Amino acid sequence: MNVRKGMKRLALFVGVLGAIAGGVVSYLNLSDVLATRARHNAFERLAASDVVQQERKLLQAGQGWVVSDSPIPPPPSGFVPYSYQVNKGGIQTVLWTKDYAVESIVTESGETLHPEPAPSFWQYLLPLVFPVVGFFIPWGLASAVVWVGAGFFETPK
Numbered sequence: 001m002n003v004r005k006g007m008k009r010l011a012l013f014v015g016v017l018g019a020i021a022g023g024v025v026s027y028l029n030l031s032d033v034l035a036t037r038a039r040h041n042a043f044e045r046l047a048a049s050d051v052v053q054q055e056r057k058l059l060q061a062g063q064g065w066v067v068s069d070s071p072i073p074p075p076p077s078g079f080v081p082y083s084y085q086v087n088k089g090g091i092q093t094v095l096w097t098k099d100y101a102v103e104s105i106v107t108e109s110g111e112t113l114h115p116e117p118a119p120s121f122w123q124y125l126l127p128l129v130f131p132v133v134g135f136f137i138p139w140g141l142a143s144a145v146v147w148v149g150a151g152f153f154e155t156p157k
Helices: 003-047 050-060 121-153
Strands: 083-088 091-096 102-107
Touching (some): 003 121, 050 083, 050 091
Antiparallel strands (some): 083 091, 091 102
């Protein structure tokens, strides 16, 4: 049996295992990116809905704040600690800032949505790198060990 050939096969096998592990990491990363995009789109869709726009106009016209009894998280400092009970269009409660921007939205299903930036273009490309790096790092390390080891055990010609 040729040790050098066997070690090259071992390096290739370890590289494939690394690529599989990179694929798993890639899947987990991409699912996080897609979930972030879904939360961003849901908030933007509800914040731009006619229901929220009408409520904003009512508030700006001075028709009063309504304090909500629903359990919503406390707002950060600098924001009006009041919310407006909507109960229509899939929205239960809207938490407003001082300048009538939407701080958060509580949906009728109880989910709290906050403004969140959309994932950048690079966050979609990053998962493509993990399987490639997962292959080349273990493969390169195993190949380097084979190369160094072959120098010690090579028979003179």
